[in-house]
Amino acid sequence: MIIDELQELEQESILRGIPIVGREKGFWLLQKIQEIKPQKILELGTANGYSGIILGSQKGELTTIEINEKIAAEAKENFRGFGINAHVIVGDGVVEVQKLAEKKKEFFDLIFIDFAKRKYLTVLEDCITLVKRNGFIIADNITMEGCQDFKEAVLTHPKLKTEIINIKDGLSCSEKMSSLP
Numbered sequence: 001m002i003i004d005e006l007q008e009l010e011q012e013s014i015l016r017g018i019p020i021v022g023r024e025k026g027f028w029l030l031q032k033i034q035e036i037k038p039q040k041i042l043e044l045g046t047a048n049g050y051s052g053i054i055l056g057s058q059k060g061e062l063t064t065i066e067i068n069e070k071i072a073a074e075a076k077e078n079f080r081g082f083g084i085n086a087h088v089i090v091g092d093g094v095v096e097v098q099k100l101a102e103k104k105k106e107f108f109d110l111i112f113i114d115f116a117k118r119k120y121l122t123v124l125e126d127c128i129t130l131v132k133r134n135g136f137i138i139a140d141n142i143t144m145e146g147c148q149d150f151k152e153a154v155l156t157h158p159k160l161k162t163e164i165i166n167i168k169d170g171l172s173c174s175e176k177m178s179s180l181p
């Protein structure tokens, strides 16, 4: 299982203080990926590629955005090592998602948000534009203080059906409705 293969990268990340999703949330993510088999995946917040390797492990095509050039280079190396079909965009997630949303509508099967917590709400509408109907927007650290406006928005948004996953500091999992208001 990919989670076991990632044990070394997880340990290294913990030692270096790189805030990856880790084994428990990673296992939930893997199950979700195995269930929905996304072909096109977008991630905001690559870090060293730990979650990206899980997201791309079922042969999906991963686009992932990271602001820090050095850690993005590590992610590229790790994606190569694990044979992940990944395109890493080095840049600000807010700007890059806006650019993508101007070009592509309902393009991704799954979007994973795990970057600057106070920017989650800023990217929400662009992510809703970018995700397909019946596709998913998953966000990490949903119980953290900076994410509360986002949490409220996804729980009450008329285009989304959202559940909160209570693993560690939580994930939100929102499905875009097939018939939109």
Ligand SMILES: C[S@@+](CC[C@H](N)C(=O)[O-])C[C@H]1O[C@@H](n2cnc3c(N)ncnc32)[C@H](O)[C@@H]1O
Residues within 6 Å of the ligand: 019, 020, 021, 022, 044, 045, 046, 047, 048, 049, 050, 051, 052, 065, 066, 067, 068, 071, 091, 092, 093, 094, 114, 115, 116, 119
């Ligand atoms: C929690 S870590 C991501 C962990 C990764 N998803 C994983 O679990 O393996 C958050 C990452 O977001 C990046 N980041 C912070 N602000 C950003 C921004 N505005 N645009 C893109 N990336 C950003 C940080 O450099 C950091 O690497």
